[in-house]
Amino acid sequence: MKIDLADQINEILLDSIKKIIRQDNFQIKDIPKMILLIPKNKSHGDLSTNIAMQLSRELKSKPLDIAHLIVSNLDIQDTIVDKVKIAGPGFINFWLNENWLYKILDEIREQGENYGKVNLGKGKRVQVEFVSVNPTGPLHVGHGKCAAVGDALSGILKAAGYEVEKEYYINDQGKQIDILGQSVQVRYNNFLEEKREFPADGYKGEYIFDIAKEIIDKFQDKYKGRDDKETQEFFKVFTLKKILSGIKKDLKDFGVEFDVWFSEKSLYEQNKLQEVIELLQQRGFLYEEKGALWLKSTVFGDEKDRVVIRENNIPTYFASDIVYHQNKYQRGFDKVIDIWGADHHGYINRMKAAAQALGYSEDFLDVLIVQFVTLIKDGKEVGMSTRGGEFITLRDLMREVGKDVARYFFLMRSYDSHTEFDLDVAKSQSMENPVYYIQYAYARICSIIKKAEQEGIKIDKNKKVNLHLLDKEEEIELIKKLSSLKEVVRKSALTWKPHLLTTYLYDLASSFHKYYTVHRVITEDKELTKARLILIDCTRMVLFNTFKILGISAPESM
RNA sequence: GCGCCUGUGGCUCAAUAGGAUAGAGCAACGGACUUCUAAUCCGUAGGUUGGGGGUUCGAUUCCCUCCAGGCGCGCCA
Structure with missing residues (x-):
């Protein structure tokens, strides 16, 4: 090397x-x-x-x-x-x-799809946990941003030499799941003209009606008027399965594949809670007060101590999360990154405190907060409460602007700025969309290469091509851009900033478009043509590699 | 009241671990298709980086303070 x-x-x-x-x-x-x-x-x-x-x-x-x-x-x-x-x-x-420039082209040709990878992580194991939305309704636009950021960050860390595992944590038990089941059960009974009162904090979305209808289709009035344990369990399980499979499908179509889907319920089935409580007790970070069990999270900088087991003996949500993070640690990761929405930022200190109370180093866990997306439709803001039932789903968004546009839009600005996503603009300006601008560069290159092939111009890998012919200003500029990919990957892996790569993509595409306008690749001059073909093929490769990291597709024609 | 995030041309955002003359796109105006895709390119105009202090060779970046917006401050999840 x-x-x-x-x-x-x-x-x-x-x-x-x-x-x-x-x-x-x-x-x-x-x-x-x-x-x-x-x-x-x-x-x-x-x-x-x-x-x-x-x-x-x-x-x-x-x-x-x-x-x-x-x-x-x-x-x-x-x-x-x-x-x-x-x-x-x-x-x-x-x-x-100036030789160094031409050596870059050799390097790209030699490394191909591996060009751009750096060995920053040295094989360290990193877990990235993201989205992890409660399975009580479909994913909305805000979740899409978390998904795009988490997936891109994972791609970046992989390219930087880390061993990355992507995980989705499913909160598949607890009060919100009970209410979810009840919500569907009431709608089901209402459809069958059985009077039922809708729970005060029930889920009001359209999808609840759809699931109720589906149950009628499959089971007719089998559960009408019933309210025994078995019936409740049935509505819970059916609804949960239905919604979860919807979430999985949405994410898959969005280009996000998780390595692990981790069930909260499974932690309780294995009675892991007891283990963790005992461990914390041993380490002296638990105490009883007002009938509840508290974690001394203030020892590690939290603003106040937190309840782990309530007075009524039911563990809090926080308790589950402690057990879950204990489990992450036991799986041997060197580093765990949680990606949360901005509404959970107040939770960071207690979670990090809990990790330290369990005995892990302070930097074992890091939480990355993704700021909200404000969605604008028809010139006004669209609310996004799952419980209230009014939102634009990720599915809607993909239908309207496509997967690539959606992903790029979420990634093109820093995740910690609250971004405005104007749906009308994303749609109506789709022709001036940065995504198309970049993909167009790729397609243009493919089209030139195709034409060269048709004209019988071939690049023989073993034959020496005089790259020094690439001496035009725009060519030097382009090669320099190509050379900086590794630096960008390194930087974005170090700072966890996917948007550095989207900016880079745009920049690179721009350098290419400028070059394209001024110089012709295929000319009478055979030697020059070959050299230029190598240049654009390297550009194609670098675009391709960056697209791949970010999960955006590379169309050969548009 | 306390905490986190944000504040950069009319709009949406950049600015590489504190670096040299703060850059792009959109919108505005003026140009470039007999060409490998004009989904492109070139030019003009647009700024006291929210205000004020500080740290130093140098601050959009770090610290303090004030102002504005978003989000959190449960034995909810």
């Missing part, structure tokens, strides 16, 4: 700094992390570092002086670096030998 060019520059910089420290007897604790960045402005070189400014504080000396010292000790013999210059307040800018 070749040395990364950033690594190479890091190395010679480090050598130089070490030399200075020795020569001039500087005292220094640690050398700050070297940050090499690609300057926005071309006149600042191909790569740049601010290390001199970073060191200035520690060395108590002017950034410019340090920069000069570093540069004069820099050994650029036999490296990719052509020229070094100091600029501004103390930036050290590097100009690279």
Whole structure:
């Protein structure tokens, strides 16, 4: 494996700094992390570092002086670096030998679908748990955002060398499931002209009626007027199954496949609660007060202690979650990421406190909060309460704008900004949609390659093509974009920001469209044509790889 | 009252772990199809980064404070 060019520059910089420290007897604790960045402005070189400014504080000396010292000790013999210059307040800018650009193309061709992968995770096991919506109704638009973010983040972490497991936690027991069953049961009886009172906090959605109708179709009046244990259980189980299979189908059609569907009920069946209570008791983090059992979550920074077992002996929702996270830990993950909606952010502290009370390190569990989606339809906001029954489902959204548009829209901005999703705009502007813009770049490339094939132009993998012919400004620009994929993957895996990749996609597509407008790929010049075909094929590959990480499809024609 | 998130051109958002002249798209205006897909490209205009302080070589980014919006503060889930 070749040395990364950033690594190479890091190395010679480090050598130089070490030399200075020795020569001039500087005292220094640690050398700050070297940050090499690609300057926005071309006149600042191909790569740049601010290390001199970073060191200035520690060395108590002017950034410019340090920069000069570093540069004069820099050994650029036999490296990719052509020229070094100091600029501004103390930036050290590097100009690279142009060969490096063409080496990028070789690398892409060599690695194919693997280009863009980095080994940040080194095989560490990460669990990403997301969506995990109570199975009391269909998924709505807000859940779609969580699904898109969770799935994309998982893809990013995989590309960054982590071993990722995606999980959906099903709250398939408890009070809300009882109410759900009752809601359907009442509707069922009402359809059969049996008077029943609808539960005060019952689920009012249209889908409840549909399920009731379905039960009539299948079982006629078998359960009419009955209210024994068996009947209640029947409505609960039937409804739960129905809704859950709907959720699974929605997610699958949205392109999200989970590795594990984890049932809350199964934890109780295995009597895991008792185990966890005993463990917490042993560790001294439980106490009784007012007939209830409390967790001392304040010890770990929670605002107040929390009830685990109620006065009436029924465990709280929180208790289940503690048991569930205990289970996650026992499955041996190095890291657990929970993705929650913004309405649950007040829950983070107690959950992290619980994890620590169980004895896990503070950074074992991290919770990522996805801010709400405000959906605009016909110019006004649409409410999204499951219980109230008024919402736009993820299914509706997919029907209206398609899977790719929906996913991209959720991912194109940072998940922690509350985004407005104007349905009318997403539909009516679909021709100017960023998704189409990007996919169009891909389709264009495919179409050129197809045409070249028809004209009998073939790229022989073994035959040398003179890539130095790719010397136009737009070509250099495009290759540089291609080269930065790995950096983007690394960064987004480190910061858990999928939108860095959507931004990158747009950027890359833009570079390609510009190139396309100015230069023709297929020309009379055979050698040039071949070189350009390689360039666009590499672009195609990079687009493809990024699409794959984000779960967006790559159409060969549009 | 306390906590979390947000505030950037008219609108929707970026800004790479604090970096160089704050960038895109939409909307506006003016251009480019005899071409491998015009679902594209080029140009013009548009900014006191909510206000005020601070930290330093440098702040959209970090700290304090105020203002505005969203969301939470249960022996609900």
